[in-house]
Amino acid sequence: MNAPQRSTGAAIEIRKASKRYGAFTALNDIDLHIRPGEFMTLLGPSGSGKTTTLNLIAGFTDISSGALEIGGKSVTGLPSHKRNIGVVFQHYALFPHMTVGKNVAYPLTLRGIKGDDRERRVKRALDMVKMADFAHRYPNELSGGQQQRVALARALVFDPPLLLMDEPLGALDKKLREWLQLEIKRIHRELGTTFVYVTHDQEEALVLSDRIAVFNGGRIEQIGTGRELYDNPATLFVGRFIGESTVLRGASDVSGNDTIMTIGSDRVVAHGRLAGDARPVMLLRPERVALKRAGADVVTGENRLSGTIAEAIYLGSGSKYEVRLNDGTIAVVRSPLGASDFAIGDSVDIAFMPADLILLPDDASADVTLT
């Protein structure tokens, strides 16, 4: 096996951590526990605190209050060069005056590893990212994707128990990004190192992560697997940030164990009710919705909202429609290959079962932060 030996990943424990810059609070009282060997993604829009959290772990800044432990030891006040953490930056940060081989050897040289041992470990790390043939090149002779693979080899060559990645694929084009996502996933599987990955791309987070922490406004809104976040978002922000969705708002009433909402002239029933007196909104995933000709194919128990097709997009694997409902709401619908086609302006109904609606407390800030 060419890859560096499997290491035991480090656990990270963040308790009640805050980071303030003067009057601005970048991070507000967050708790985050990352398990050894876990792939944890910090997901959120820009300015949400995810990069600040990464910088705290890396030791590039210090927490204003709270506790931070890596591998069971408090690292407060420990400078970054003593933390033994691999870091991969969005801007690659390869040393332009050193060849690829020298770049990867650098952390080993700093640790007093010399000669054949160093050579062997550099080769092993470059093999792992499939860049062994490029050892004598300079960074500016490589493409962005190649540079980032070298940066990854350099961050892993000294077998750190923890690897931090700050939007490492942000500067690359889509195809290359998707390919490198799979490479990163494979390397994580092979090494057993704890990976902490920062991104604002929810699809990337879903592809890579064991668990995702969703950041918003300096707080963590929810931590969970991709499936948990998609199926059971804790807040409207999480529901809207992960995947596509339609948000239904209207006057609502509670009847038994159901919540009933009036949208335009239609009524929608959802199972369950919110605790307390928060104003409910209903979240609908596009693949849970069926598109039907107005008034056709009625199924008992289903909710129906009428509207007209505002946009029809052919995607190859299916179609995506935007339906303008009677109250002006735009609903997103994905229909699979083979479903009947609709054209812009067609009168349609969207149909969905009460169990497919996600009931959440309304939160106006979720709309603002997404734009």
Place this chain on the structure above:
Amino acid sequence: MTATSDLTTGAERPAFLSRFRPRGAVWLAAPAVLVLVVALAYPLAIVVVRSFTDPVPGIDNYIWFFQSAVNRTVLQRTFVVAAWVTLVSLICAYPYAYAMTIVGKNVRLVLILCVLVPFWLSGVVRTLAWVILLQDSGVINSFLRGLGLSPVKLIRTPPGVIIGMTQVLLPFMILPIYSVMKGIDTRLLQAARSLGAKPWRAFLQIYVPLSLPGVYAGAIIVFILSLGFYITPALLGGPRSILLSSLVQNQVLSLLNWGRGGAMGVVLLVATFVLLAIAAPLMRQKHTSTRREA
């Protein structure tokens, strides 16, 4: 790698940019070329020709130059003084330029002004200021005497000349170093620290090598300007610190011996070229090449 080798690197110019080359663009350089030809190339050619023809054809002027012990001493001293000026300038300029890159906007403005204001004063005025500071009864020696220390001989000595020349030439060292330093991505230092480098080690192994192009550029400019410096060494120097430029002036303006003066100039020019040829490989930065291996 198969999947990525065809992607353009960030360092390469896109093809459409290098193709944008309007015809006749070279004429944009015409005014400068004209000035250089009239004001530099033509007189220089005359000087070279006269060094071989005046007063009689042959290499008599050069034989005279190298047979004179005074000339050889002065030539050597000129290079030694230039080397000292370069070294002292570098020692002063490097931390100064680095400070310029890390301070706030207002402080940086003040630092830039401190570099540029001397440019706006005539060299003669600045040198006369140094005469006041350095002379035997000048400010520095009065201060030393006040402290009960014995005075130092500065004016009309090589150290005095070096101090004065360094002050005048310092901007030529600071500005190239600063312009390179401000382009250095300091996040590389953060990356080095994350890989385990102590801050001073990251600075020496990452920052300093990346700043070297500015150091080389500044050092060469200062060194070459020092070799031909006239006013400051003439005013601050004494008989034991005469530099070649003063000898040339003496030959041409006092003795009207254009041939010998020309020969001295040519010797200085050739020596400078030789030095540049030696320094050139040092300056060639491998990482700035866009060479591609098959």
